[in-house]
Amino acid sequence: MPIRSNSKGRGAGIAVVLVALLLAAGCTSGAGGQAPASTAGPPAPAGPLEVELVTTAKVPPGGPSARRAAQQAAPGLQRFLDRYLTAAYVDAAGGEAGWDGLLGLFDTPVRASARKQLDALSLGAAATEVSAVRPGRASARAVVLYGGKRPEAATVRLAFDGTADTAQGSGRVHLRSALQLLATGEGWRIAAFDSRTGPPK
Amino acid sequence: MTRNGPAGRWSVPPPPEGARDPRGDGPARRRALAWVAAIGLVAALAAGLVVVVSPRQRASAQDAPALTVQKAHAGSAAPALKGRIVLLTVGSDSGAPKFGRGGAVERGRADALQLVIVDPAKRRGSVLSFPRDSYVPIPGHGTSKINAAMAFGGPRLLVATFERLTGLTIDYYAVTSFDGLTDIVNKVGGVQVDVDMNLRDHFAGAFLDKGRQRLNGAQALAYARARKTLPGGDFDRSRHQGQLLLGGLGTFQRQVAEDPAKVMTWLGVLRDEVKTDLPFPELLRLALVANEIPPSSIRNVPVPSVAGSAGGASVVHLQPGAYALFARIRAGKLS
Secondary structure (H helix, E strand, O other), X not given: OOEEXXXXXXXXXXXXXXXXXXXHHHHHHOOOOOOHHHOOOOOOOOOXXXXXXXXXXXXXXXXXXXXXXXXXXXXXXXXXXXXXXXXHHHOOOOOOOOOHXXXXXXXXXXXXXXXXXXXXXXXXXXXXXXXXXXEEEEEEEEEEEEEOOEEEEEEEEEEEEEEEEEOOEEEEEEEXXXXXXXXXXXXXXXXXXXEEEOOOO | OEXXXXXXXXXXXXXXXXXXXXXXXXXXXXXXXXXXXXXXXXXHHHOOOOOOOOHHHHHHHHHOOXXXXXXXXXXXXXXXXXXXXXXXXXXXXXXXXXXXXXXXXXXXXXXXXXXXXXXXXXXXXXXXXXXXXXXXXXXXXXXXXXXXXXXXXXXXXXXXXXXXXXXXXXXXXXXXXXXXXXXXXXXXXXEEEEEOOOEEEOOOOEEEXXXXXXEOHHHHHHHHHOOOOOOOOHHHHXXXXXXXXXXXXXXXXXXXXXXXXXHHHHXXXXXXXXXXXXXXXXXXXXXXXXXXXXXXXXXXXXXXXXXXXXXXXXXXXXXXXHHHHHHHHHOOOOO
């Protein structure tokens, strides 16, 4: 049975701060401004990154129930996907953070290929032109393979939409990926990927 | 193991099940609209203005892309494994309760024997199929049929026998039973195989017409076992076993191309039905590499051999061409 999860608790707190910031902005700059997503003015603060994750599990005979296994695996997967999108988009804006944080999420045998294909995995070369990325909808569907009582691998289909602010204005950014993940002693790592970015078709 | 282009290796991920289109009217959408309305109202009050803006108009303004920030890019990659990988795959005649053959799968006689040699960097490989009655030296047990090696000393002795015979280092082994093979094939929905002859073999229960077709578990097992009515006997059977392996690879690739999560399905089935010394991380990486190698780039080579006898028993003697084949593979010449 699929298990759905997200990080709304954290998001609610950030939303309160966002309202306060918007109020402050409204009081000081008047009502004549354009919508933040399409202006060239100061970038809006990044919103909460909430990955809506649906998890299912394949368990061995004698292992935990599929539902329990999915519940156990979901938080770790969600943290991993949060880290991925944060490194690929939110922290990448400005191009100063570099890509080591993102590339560290890849299994060693595929890391060199990932480094060559950052444009298909993240903000990529556009990062230097972007001052901020405001996350929009992020959703994922994961199938986790259990070996014994622990997850060993997973396939994740990840979709992310956001808004990027540049000096010329704002525009959307998109990511659609299929990731093959390997569970390691250091957490999940991407063992293979098929990914695309850019404007939607 | 890198590919770039407009179309990726796998299908583009669809929206998750249950997830709604952001323009839809689901709970998430209603919550978002509520937030937008609330924020707009508070901001308007703070500014001392009365602004009437419908949620739909506001959403449309925000949705309008003003700028293309990033051009379209697509890419994919599988693990870049270094060096040649040699895997011994074994079909055991034990550990198959459905066939009334009990015992441990690793202690049975090896009825199907394939050496799978993969060059990940060059995306090519070979499947060497050995007749089970090949008469060869078995370390510590004189000379005997190769299929007895596993019964004498388990997979380790079988690996040692192959290493002495071929001069190749066997990296891993994988053993399954009759039941295991039928279950694997059935659980993945059948495998597509190019059956290369009409088969009417009552002994193995193989009744198949020549041509490409999807075999279920029972048919796959029968195709792998049929020997007595085949013109080439053991030689034809070995070739058919290699065809099954390649058919399985092609089926795996087609399924994964449609649904990347099928990798987990196949690994789960193999986990349940195969005994192997492959550590799981290597199994996953190897599966991901295998997904990149076209079956047409893998040669199915029955090892040159001829029927004979030894001590009154029917055996198969490897021909000089077999040893020349091993030498070419040791030298890195797979094709």
